[in-house]
Amino acid sequence: MTPITEVEGRRVALSNLEKVLYPATGFTKGELLHYYATVADVLLPHLRDRPVSFLRYPDGPEGQVFFTKNVPPGTPEWVTTAEVPRSEGPARMVLVQDLASLMWAANLVTEFHTHQWAIGAPGEADRLVFDLDPGAPATVVHCCEVALWLRERLAGDGVEAYAKTSGSKGLHLLAAVRGVSSEQASEYAKGLAVEAERAMPRLVVHRMTRSLRPGKVFVDWSQNAARKTTAAPYTVRARPEPAVSTPVTWDEVEGCREAGRLAFLAEDVVPRLQDFGDLMAPLLDAGRASPLP
The missing domain is CATH 3.30.70.3300 (Alpha-Beta Plaits)
Structure with a gap:
């Protein structure tokens, strides 16, 4: 049973909180989510209005690590998405605009990467x-x-x-x-x-x-x-330890x-x-x- 947490009026499913993501230090998924909730006030302004690419590592840095640019399947309808121009044709990407979206994304276990432009003026x-x-x-x-x-x-x-x-x-x-x-x-x-x-x-x-x-x-x-994208300030990285940019x-x-x-x-x-x-x-x-x- 996945616990459902209410974040700013949104229902967010947070799963596997006891799972150890970083065996070297014993750092768990629950601790990762707690970290993101704690730094949200400084992290969110650096993500807001910037299409986010996710470098996901759901089983920790030693497991499979994969890059997700398009909106992941199962994204709640209340998470903001936007169409982004690409050479191979437009794609939809996630915008992490608020705490609920941040916690939903953090639950996917991801590094946050952003472009050097905002959605209002791509390029x-x-x-x-x-x-x-x-x-x-x-x-x-x-x-x-x-x-x-x-x-x-x-x-x-x-x-x-x-x-x-x-x-x-x-x-x-x-x-x-x-x-x-x-x-x-x-x-x-x-x-x-x-x-x-x-x-x-x-x-x-x-x-x-x-x-x-x-x-x-x-x-x-x-x-x-x-x-291209770059790791955002305050993102936790998929490294042997929960290192932060x-x-x-x-x-x-x-x-x-x-x-x-x-x-x-x-x-x-x-x-x-x-x-x-x-x-x-x-x-x-x-x-x-x-x-x-």
Whole structure:
């Protein structure tokens, strides 16, 4: 029997609450749902009006992991969906607009991934993103070095960047932008990735080619493409432990000397929110969005 919970007047079925999703730490599905309910106030504004792709791992990260872009079968009729243009023809995707939809989606056991545009203007970028991905033996420490260079370079163009952990090995840099297409954002981001490689050839690579990446930080600019998505702030990742893509301060980035310093699990996030609030909140202020040069 699946317990039915009422969330803001909606009936949401929450199943298998005792199921251990992360054997390494014993973290259960009930704890995952509790985490999402607790961080909903800061997570929802980053999801709202953005079509969401789900990376699902219903049996934990060691089980089957699969990507769902279209509206999943059995989606309640009260969950908002929207038609999204795609090269192969339009598709319907989920919009997580409220707490009830968030809890329904979290019950599917999913990472939340969003585009860099909102549903009102598909293909018009309102976010710029860089995914800094270290190739071993490089670590997040090296990503921090690259992030600081990019932050300064972006500031030179009047663009304010904010950092979060990827929830895996690297860092994500985000900025709020306006008046640009996804193509223009991609071009601009690629230009900066190439510049970073020129400035730090021993540290940075801007191409995805695997053979180039050991010991370097891959500055992935490609997630600015209209069809691509990036893990949302505060999403739990399908990793061996319940790691979260966690916003960090620039002081933390600057002071990072060992990889473990910038790794946060679900249990670490709520105390951080009490200390810092949502470090990514400025991204939600349209008045702070910058045009690109």
